[in-house]
Amino acid sequence: MRNKLILLRHGQSVYNLENRFTGWRDVDLSEKGIQEAKAAAEKLKSQKIDQVYTSILIRAKHTYQIIEDIDGLQNVPLKEDKALNERKYGDLEGLNKADIAEKFGEEQVHIWRRSFDIPPPNGESLKDTYYRVIPYFKSDIKKDLDKGLNILVVAHGNSLRALVMYLDNLSKEEIVEKEIATGVPIIYDWPVK
Structure with missing residues (x-):
């Protein structure tokens, strides 16, 4: 039987609810996000989890804390990094997406949000995020997977898109169309075929 890599985007954050660029702003879950984390915990009850990885941001950590409490994972090792x-949105962090679209145009905001290699002002592109996430995946997470451990990664839309791009061998054109829903586990058999 093959082990599992489970990817989970945090539940809806307060900034997601308010239509704001979040990036590295450390905002917590909305009430809907708490409910999404509880629903994810129910979906994951049947999965054995040996090691957990999260970002250092509260919305990812709080999502995992909810799962930990519901699924009884208190003794599972946790690594935060x-x-x-999430990708850094630079000068856009904390600002309303509709206001920014009005100021710079919807097309420009779409380019900043969805292109692979064009960052927002003083922020990161998805390509930059990819080159931050994948080395960490190879140096830490993959080692645990290769030991036969079942891994849960609780992170963010763009950091997980970067990881999915790598795991599914997607092109930069394919990844810009890929959405990662909040609170919905994505489960891979390891090794990925």
């Missing part, structure tokens, strides 16, 4: 943080 900023390599798994």
